[in-house]
Amino acid sequence: MSPRVYMFAGFALLLIGVQVVPNELPALELANQGDIAMSGIVSEEIGTILRTSCYSCHSNETSYPWYSYVAPSSWLVAKDVREGREALNFSQWQDYDLMEKLEKLDDIAIEVGEATMPMEIYTLMHPSAKLDASQRERIVAWAEEAMDKVLEEEEETDETVDEGM
Amino acid sequence: MKRRFLLPSLAILGLLFFQGTTKTIPVSENLHVEEADMPANVKAVVDQKCYGCHNAASKNEKGKAKLDWDAFEASKRAKQLATKGKILEVLESGDMPPKKFLENKPEGKLSEAELATLMDWSKSKKK
Numbered sequence: 001m002s003p004r005v006y007m008f009a010g011f012a013l014l015l016i017g018v019q020v021v022p023n024e025l026p027a028l029e030l031a032n033q034g035d036i037a038m039s040g041i042v043s044e045e046i047g048t049i050l051r052t053s054c055y056s057c058h059s060n061e062t063s064y065p066w067y068s069y070v071a072p073s074s075w076l077v078a079k080d081v082r083e084g085r086e087a088l089n090f091s092q093w094q095d096y097d098l099m100e101k102l103e104k105l106d107d108i109a110i111e112v113g114e115a116t117m118p119m120e121i122y123t124l125m126h127p128s129a130k131l132d133a134s135q136r137e138r139i140v141a142w143a144e145e146a147m148d149k150v151l152e153e154e155e156e157t158d159e160t161v162d163e164g165m
Numbered sequence: 166m167k168r169r170f171l172l173p174s175l176a177i178l179g180l181l182f183f184q185g186t187t188k189t190i191p192v193s194e195n196l197h198v199e200e201a202d203m204p205a206n207v208k209a210v211v212d213q214k215c216y217g218c219h220n221a222a223s224k225n226e227k228g229k230a231k232l233d234w235d236a237f238e239a240s241k242r243a244k245q246l247a248t249k250g251k252i253l254e255v256l257e258s259g260d261m262p263p264k265k266f267l268e269n270k271p272e273g274k275l276s277e278a279e280l281a282t283l284m285d286w287s288k289s290k291k292k
Contacts, residue, residue, distance in 0.1 A: 098290075099250040106247035147243035 018071040029060035034094035053129040057084030060091040109143035253287040
C-alpha cells in the first residue's frame with residue numbers, strides 16, 4: 001500500500017476514534033416560561049429576528065444541525081452554545097435582575113451594532129441568520145428603547161411597593 | 166439712616182456679583198456643574214485613576230471603546246446603569262487598571278479605599 005493510503009486510513013481511524021470522546025450538548029428545552037417573548041418588551045418583528053439569528057446559541061431552544069452530533073465539530077457547537085447561554089439566555093430573561101437586563105440589552109446594542117454578533121462562523125453555516133443593515137439598526141434601536149422601558153417598569157414597581165408600605 | 170440702606174445695598178451688590186460670576190463661567194466649567202451629579206469622592210477617583218485612558222480624546226482606542234467617561238456623563242440613565250454594572254464586574258475581577266499598565270505605572274493602582282468607593286457607587290442605582 002502506498003503511504004497515501006496509510007495516511008487516509010490513519011485519518012479515518014482517528015475520525016472514528018474521536019467519536020467516542022464524551023461530549024455533552026446543552027439540553028434542549030422548548031417550554032420556557034421566563035422567555036423574553038413573554039416579557040412584553042419584544043414586538044413580533046423583533047422576536048422573529050431574535051429567534052432566527054440569536055436563539056440557537058442564546059436560548060434553550062437550540063436547533064442542533066447534523067454536524068453537532070459528529071466530532072470534532074460537535075465540540076465546537078457544544079462550547080459555543082454553552083458559552084452563548086451563559087452570556088445571554090433569552091429563555092431565562094425573567095430570572096435576570098434589573099442591572100443584568102440593562103447590561104445584556106446594552107451588549108446586544110453594541111455587539112449587533114458593531115456586527116460582532118451573530119458570529120461569522122455561525123452565519124457561514126446558517127446564512128439565514130445573517131442580519132442586513134436595516135435589521136441591525138432595528139435591533140440596536142429596540143435594545144436601546146427596551147433599556148429605558150425595563151428601567152421605567154422597575155421604578156414603577158418600586159414606587160408601588162413604597163406606596164404600599 | 167445710613168444703616169437702613171447698608172443691608173439692601175449689600176444684598177443687591179451680592180446678587181449682582183453672583184449673577185456676574187455665573188455668566189462668566191467658561192463652557193468647560195459649565196460641564197462640571199452637570200457632572201456634580203456624580204458624587205465628588207467617586208469623581209475624584211475616576212479623574213485620577215480612570216479618566217486618563219477612558220476619555221473621548223484618549224489615544225488608547227480599546228480603553229475609549231470600552232468606556233468613555235465623557236460619553237458616560239452625557240448618556241441616558243439606563244445606559245449609565247448598564248455601564249455601572251459592567252464597571253462593577255471589571256472591578257470585582259481585578260482587571261482594571263490593566264496589569265500591563267501598572268507595570269509601567271504602579272502608582273495607578275487603586276487603593277483599597279478607592280476600590281471600595283468605586284464599587285459602592287457602581288452598585289448603587291443612583292447616578
